[in-house]
Amino acid sequence: MLAGSLAPAAAPLLALPAPRGKVPWGSGADGQRKADLGNGTFRNPIVAGDHPDPTILKDGADYYMTFSSFQSYPALVIWHSTDLVNWAPIAPALQKNLGVIWAVDLVKHDNRYFIYIPADPKGDGWSIFVIWADDIRGPWSDPIDLRIEGQIDPGHIVGEDGKRYLFTNGIKKIRLTDNGLATDGVLEQAYAPWRYPDDWVVENFAPEGPKLLWHNGWCYLVTAVGGTAGPATGHMVITARSRSVHGPWEHCPHNPLVRTTSVEEPWWSRGHATLIEGPAGDWWMVYHGYENGFRTLGRQTLLEPIEWTADGWFQAKGGDLSKPMRKPGRGRASPSAPPLSDDFSRNRMGTQWSFHEPAAGGAGRARYDGASIRVQASGTSPANSSPLTCIVGDRSYQAELSLDLIGNAEAGLLLFYNHKAFVGIGFTPDTLKIFEYSEELTWARRPLRTRTLRLRIHNDENVITQSYSLDEGRTWTRHDTRMEVSGMHHNVFGGFLSLRLGVYAAGSGEVRLRDFRYSAAPAP
Structure with a gap:
């Protein structure tokens, strides 16, 4: 920046009450909370x-x-x-x-x-x-x-x-x-x-x-x-x-x-x-x-x-x-970030989706295929799979996604900090899996024969509920295990990161991602 003249005093705070309740301020039904309150x-x-x-x-x-x-x-x-x-x-x-x-x-x-x-x-x-x-x-x-x-x-x-x-x-x-x-x-x-x-x-x-x-x-x-x-x-x-x-x-x-x-x-x-x-x-x-x-x-x-x-x-x-x-004065109206819900009809790689710690060339594992993304499988589990991740900014939210297994693949929906700190739900062609604090709870496996599953994660101020649907979200089954994740941050695990939504694709073959839906603070 170049030298400037002495600026006038900044605008004072307004004596408006902060909103209360579970719904964070500025959140729409679909998308992250917005800074602009719409009233100046x-x-x-x-x-x-x-x-x-x-x-x-x-x-x-x-x-x-x-x-x-x-x-x-x-x-x-x-x-x-x-x-x-x-x-x-x-x-x-x-x-x-x-x-x-x-x-x-x-x-x-x-x-x-x-x-x-x-x-x-x-x-x-x-x-x-x-x-x-x-x-x-x-x-x-x-x-x-x-x-x-x-x-x-x-x-x-x-x-x-x-x-x-x-x-x-x-x-x-x-x-x-x-x-x-x-x-x-x-x-x-x-x-x-x-x-x-x-x-x-x-x-x-x-x-x-x-x-x-x-x-x-x-x-x-x-x-x-x-x-x-x-x-x-x-x-x-x-x-x-x-x-x-x-x-x-x-x-x-x-x-x-x-x-x-x-x-x-x-x-x-x-x-x-x-x-x-x-x-x-x-x-x-x-x-x-x-x-x-x-x-x-x-x-x-x-x-x-x-x-x-x-x-x-x-x-x-x-x-x-x-x-x-x-707000700062005289600024032209400016668009904010689009909703996180994604039908995968246009490329949001980088602007919304990114791979965590991919190998050289690994960011190219995803390719758009009409109204879906195909992700090449990598690793054997979420612990080494370089998941596709998405930053979230709401205290409470719900996210769901349809996944199709192609070949000998395994896939799931995660809350992912790093390879030592994640929770989530996943499946193979014959088994439903649950992950708690960076490892699979093998005793909680359920037999489930399917190559297509819709998965949901609901985060209510760091309390996690996970569900799955065999009919594209018309009916849901809640997994019995709930989790609390408030400790998944830098002061515990290092790395200066955050708890992101993630999709893992492990094994061999590919996983097709369809119809990602995100909403702020819905009912579980």
Whole structure:
């Protein structure tokens, strides 16, 4: 972002009551909850479900954003908005498997778009890669390894000298070539971040996620410290400023600018922020947080107004983020994400569906076949099958899907965190299976001769009920075993992931997926 003039004060919170009951605010009968309340206000999150480490770009009247994609492929879905509140996915930017991907930076320079990507392709060490495109919708280039080894969380900035730099965790910096596709210097320490009092309850110091911008002649460095997960009071946002990207840096006297201070707050572990100018010239902060009691949903994307102060710093003005706030002014009406229900008549690979930890080329296991998807079987069970997954953002929801076994295949519907943490229901041509906490309950097997089955999972605030239908959903049989899954999140299993809907296809042959239906908070 370029330097701008002093912005007016952000809109205040509205004193509207938060809705009560099982149905999350903004949820339709079909689709995830929406941020826009339709009356000039919004409520967080602006992107529900697992969308952590947001990196946001203002490009004229348009805004683009992407998130950490971890082990999901296709990866790095680009989202678009014109009002900062309603967001819709465009397309994935990365098809080639780079292994685990953490916080990236999306930038535009000289009319070209770049994404700087920390990745661990072989599981033996991090480096930073870059992809580029002349159109935000792609096609995007193949990734280029910048060989910035052992670093994560790149943040791009053009210095007062006209040169391009990446800042990384630590907080370190390295100069780039003018085309941004190679390094042109050595990695060096750039800034010693502000430290919080020693008696604060945090995960660890962990300075990370540097995001930089110029404003009124100052270069502002916005950093996360305190650890990403762990205690709810750990993660936070701090800032410093300098007249030069080379320092010296001045700590903000108001640090931390954002921090969860009590487990009673609606959003936990808030941090990893980027500042962005709104359509009306007001200013906002985009960051992530865990919803109180629902770490299973992952880190969700939050929007909070900020105010530039007379001393040249800024302050967060959102207050209680569970309450409605006025939308940014003058933004053009922007579509939100489409409903999750999918008849498979058009390609949603990447924008909705992705494979978890696929082998090289494994993201090509799915092919569209009229009003269905055929998925090649992989592995022998959900524990090694690289399931097809879908992010959800509601506290309570129901999902159902018809599955046809082709060849010697096995398939099922899951709630999937990773290969060590999943639950679900599946079947072979002669057996119904149930999975609880990452293993099959063999004593709960039922004989069932069929190659076609419709499966349903109902999640009522982390209490799971599963059912099956032999007649395409006209009648249902509930499985006797119910499960509670509130512990399936990062603080237990690591990986910074979320509990997603998943479809596994194991054995040999293929599985046909038909008529996926999703609804928020229905009756079980």
